[in-house]
Structure formats: C-alpha cells, structure tokens
Amino acid sequence: MSNDIAKSAAYQGPQRVFSGVQPTGSLHLGNYLGALKKFVDLQDDHDCLYCIVDLHAVTIWQDPKELAQQTRHIAAAFLASGVDPKKAVVYAQSGVRAHTELAWYFNCVARIGWLNRMTQFKDKAGKSSEKMSVGLYDYPVLQAADILAFKATHVPVGEDQKQHLELSRDIAAKFNHDFNAPNFFPLPEPLIKGPGARIMSLRDGRKKMSKSDPSDMSRINLTDDADMMAKKIRKAKTDALPFPENEHGLEERPEVTNLIGIYAALSGMTDAQVISQYAGGQFGPFKSELADLAVAKLSPITDLMSRYLADPAEIDHILGAAADKAAEISEPILAQTRDIMGFWRRGL
Numbered sequence: 129m130s131n132d133i134a135k136s137a138a139y140q141g142p143q144r145v146f147s148g149v150q151p152t153g154s155l156h157l158g159n160y161l162g163a164l165k166k167f168v169d170l171q172d173d174h175d176c177l178y179c180i181v182d183l184h185a186v187t188i189w190q191d192p193k194e195l196a197q198q199t200r201h202i203a204a205a206f207l208a209s210g211v212d213p214k215k216a217v218v219y220a221q222s223g224v225r226a227h228t229e230l231a232w233y234f235n236c237v238a239r240i241g242w243l244n245r246m247t248q249f250k251d252k253a254g255k256s257s258e259k260m261s262v263g264l265y266d267y268p269v270l271q272a273a274d275i276l277a278f279k280a281t282h283v284p285v286g287e288d289q290k291q292h293l294e295l296s297r298d299i300a301a302k303f304n305h306d307f308n309a310p311n312f313f314p315l316p317e318p319l320i321k322g323p324g325a326r327i328m329s330l331r332d333g334r335k336k337m338s339k340s341d342p343s344d345m346s347r348i349n350l351t352d353d354a355d356m357m358a359k360k361i362r363k364a365k366t367d368a369l370p371f372p373e374n375e376h377g378l379e380e381r382p383e384v385t386n387l388i389g390i391y392a393a394l395s396g397m398t399d400a401q402v403i404s405q406y407a408g409g410q411f412g413p414f415k416s417e418l419a420d421l422a423v424a425k426l427s428p429i430t431d432l433m434s435r436y437l438a439d440p441a442e443i444d445h446i447l448g449a450a451a452d453k454a455a456e457i458s459e460p461i462l463a464q465t466r467d468i469m470g471f472w473r474r475g476l
C-alpha cells in the first residue's frame with residue numbers, strides 16, 4: 129500500500145489516521161493483514177491513533193471479569209505486530225469521554241433510514257433483531273464519533289468496514305451542512321486497498337475469516353503455535369483442479385483465490401507472481417511453503433505477544449499515557465462541536 133494518502137480537497141485541517149479493533153476473541157490473520165499491518169505501515173509518516181473499542185464490544189454481552197483482560201490482549205497484539213507507542217497513540221475507547229459524548233450528538237444527526245441499511249447489523253442480528261441491544265443498532269454512529277472526535281481524515285480497515293465508513297462521511301457532511309459549519313469535520317477516507325483487505329475462511333472461500341466463526345479451523349489465530357498454523361493450512365479447503373496457470377484460472381475458485389491472496393499478502397508478491405511460481409503444479413508443495421511463510425511472519429508476533437502479556441503493568445502504563453494524549457486531542461474538538469451546536473457553557 130502506498131503511504132501517500134490523498135488529501136481531501138475542501139478540508140484544510142491536518143491529516144490524521146484513526147482505526148479501531150474490538151476486544152472480543154483473539155485476532156486472526158484477516159485482522160493482521162486487513163488492519164494491523166496497515167497500522168504499522170502508516171505510523172512512520174502520519175499522526176495515528178489506534179483504539180481498542182471496548183464500547184463497541186459491549187453492544188453484545190461481554191463478561192465483565194474478562195473485558196479489561198481482552199483489552200490488554202489486543203493492546204499486546206498491536207505492540208507485537210510493530211505498532212510503536214512512541215509513534216502512535218494506542219488506547220482504550222472507554223477511557224476517553226469524547227467517544228460517547230460525540231456519539232450522542234451524532235445520534236441526532238444520523239437518520240434511522242441510514243442505519244436501517246447497515247448490512248453488518250443485519251448479519252449480526254439475523255432474524256432476532258428485535259432482541260438485540262439498541263447499542264448494536266447504533267454501533268456505526270459510535271464508530272463515526274470515534275473517527276471524528278479526532279477529525280481523522282484516513283481510516284485503515286478491512287473491506288467489511290466500507291459501509292460504516294460511508295456512514296461516517298454522511299454524518300460528517302450532514303453535521304457540517306445542518307450547522308452551517310463548512311468543512312468543520314473532514315469526510316474520512318477509508319484505506320482499504322491492498323492485499324489482505326478481505327481474507328476469507330479456510331473452510332469456505334465465500335465467507336470472510338472471522339472471530340465469530342464456530343470452526344477454529346476456519347482461521348489462523350495470532351495465538352496459534354507453529355504446528356497449529358501449519359495444520360490449518362494443510363487442511364485448508366481447495367478443489368480437485370490443479371494449481372491455476374494464470375489469473376483467469378481463479379474464476380469460480382474462491383478457496384484457491386483466497387490461499388493465493390494470503391500468500392501474496394504475506395510475501396509482498398502480486399497474485400500473478402505467486403501463480404506463475406506454482407503454475408499447473410499440485411497444492412501440496414504450495415501449501416507447505418505457505419505454511420512456512422505464515423509461521424515465519426506470525427510466530428515472532430505470537431512470541432512477542434506472550435512477552436507483553438506477561439507484563440500487564442507495562443501495557444496499562446502505555447494505555448494510560450495514550451488515553452491522556454487522546455483526551456488532549458479530542459477535548460478542543462468536542463468544545464468546538466458544543467459551541468457550533470449552541471449548547472450553554474459557563475461564561476457564555
């Protein structure tokens with residue numbers, strides 16, 4: 129991915145990168161390639177905030193005894209993947225009040241019809257939407273608040289977040305319009321492109337790799353040991369045909385497309401280069417080299433994660449200092465937002 133991120137024409141404020149990951153379950157290869165790897169690539173040249181979104185997590189019940197530990201777990205995954213707390217602000221969402229406050233203001237800007245179109249809610253709620261929390265329905269509004277509380281201009285995420293980012297842009301545009309505050313909030317751009325934006329299940333190439341898939345064989349977790357990673361790749365579903373000869377040979381072969389995409393994303397090669405390296409051969413050797421590649425890239429992260437998790441006090445220190453920094457950035461933006469909306473304040 130190119131680090132030259134486009135500047136929106138009208139918004140004149142500084143560029144800022146924001147992204148969030150929920151502290152639910154352990155992270156997998158899709159999270160690493162779709163999000164964490166991009167976080168690391170961006171931190172050298174941009175002002176970045178990476179947030180562990182525990183307020184989003186509780187839209188579905190979370191065990192209070194485990195939530196804080198899950199937050200540390202994600203923090204450890206960020207750090208182990210190479211996110212550097214000296215360069216990027218890594219903090220927990222619930223520790224910075226701007227998120228919830230701005231979410232309320234945005235609740236009064238976003239329209240019910242917009243939320244009714246959100247496919248992630250429909251997927252998560254299934255047939256029982258009436259029984260879901262109001263928070264789950266409102267989830268994308270809180271996400272807009274996360275981003276805009278910092279006037280972030282760019283948001284590295286996987287493909288599944290595209291619709292939520294469009295909603296954030298709509299909320300920003302409507303706020304700016306309704307309160308006659310042109311360009312007050314930027315219209316945040318998703319940074320989705322690049323290999324790894326949509327990693328699919330190892331058991332079904334039409335479903336995305338997900339923390340919530342009941343089959344652990346469908347995903348490679350960052351906490352899996354080398355043997356487990358190799359086993360999952362060896363057993364990954366393919367089809368009866370040989371390795372494709374060229375990119376046309378990927379049509380209607382979602383599992384094969386996915387494995388080649390993973391190989392390309394991990395090695396820095398293009399799909400076409402991977403195909404020409406293995407063209408027409410059997411899957412056995414390809415899978416065994418893919419397993420070696422995955423282990424070489426991911427097991428140092430797994431090892432480092434355990435080391436960070438062995439020192440929770442250090443993680444808490446990093447999260448605490450970063451929460452202060454995040455509050456420092458967001459408070460003036462909140463104060464301006466309140467003034468724009470006309471709320472009473474002392475000394476008015």
Ligand code: AMP
Pocket residue numbers: 148149150158159160161162163284285286287288289324325326327328336337338339
């Ligand atoms: P979540 O675990 O749903 O909080 O997602 C954290 C980040 O990982 C988001 O930016 C997602 O878009 C990204 N992500 C999740 N699953 C995948 C996947 N299968 N492929 C690529 N990116 C993903």
Ligand code: TRP
Pocket residue numbers: 146147148149150181184270271274275283284285289292
């Ligand atoms: N909804 C995102 C996901 O499930 C997580 C998230 C919450 C997020 N707030 C965000 C991502 C702000 C980017 C920006 O993956």
